[in-house]
Amino acid sequence: MPEPTVQTAxxxxxxxxxxxxxxxxxxGPSSGTPLLFLHHFRGTIDHWDPLLIHFIAAHRPVILFDNAGIGHSTGAVDDSVAKMATHAIEFLSSSKSPKSTSWASLLTGTTATYGPDLVQSMTDEGVLKYATAQDLTLEGFQYLFFNPTKTSEAAGRAWWDRIHERTAETSGENRVQYVSEGFTDGGASMMNLITAMQAAGDPANAAEGSYDRLGEIKIPVLVANGYEDIMVPTINSFYTSQRIPGAYLLVFPDAGHGFLFQYAEQFAKQVNGFLDGW
Structure with a gap:
């Protein structure tokens, strides 16, 4: 029986x-340190890049996860990072999820570590226009995730094609839309995500696990970003790495928020190396 892929799992x-x-x-394999993937703002498990996932899954178990109210999951989208974490932990503790003595997670576009600057970026006219649009398009993602250069834009088009390779024909399942796509829910789920970001960036909510508590992290952490990220300013990745005692920082050239898709193979090698202890 063929091994499951992003297109068929x-x-x-x-x-x-x-x-x-x-x-x-x-x-991926049944043994090794599992890597839990939590998607970007409004993304679902139907929108992961096969190239990135397959490079990592060649070396370790990979779990693609939709939190409450996201994608194929039921319930309402959580309106705080603490609630999101509670559901993720409950998933990991379940009898059905893969077992390991250690876990790793890849959070793309996460909010708890970047403080108020992340929320402030949502006030940028371009970011606000595309990130909260009724319909998410290639044009919007080119602006949000990739640099306005020929190389980066070409990488963006290739990524867009790849994330649409999973279809009802390849998987036997219907694809789901992005969170609040078409505003069929009046934008309510998207607003819950925004509320969670705002709360995570508010120093008054430090107890929920925000930027102010990064120094409490006692395990190695890999922080990565593109050279010019307009959604989560790249300098914040440096500040984040400075606050975590065991942090490593990677910055990819000619790339933005979607650096991990633009440099899928290179980033996957770094992730696998990091999880294997370099």
């Missing part, structure tokens, strides 16, 4: 104690 579910069905997909 079946969606599985874990039911939480409050009755929410959390969706996930498994790829």
């Amino acid at each position: 079946k969606t599985q579910f874990v039911t939480t104690k409050d009755g929410i069905k959390l969706a996930y997909r498994l790829l």
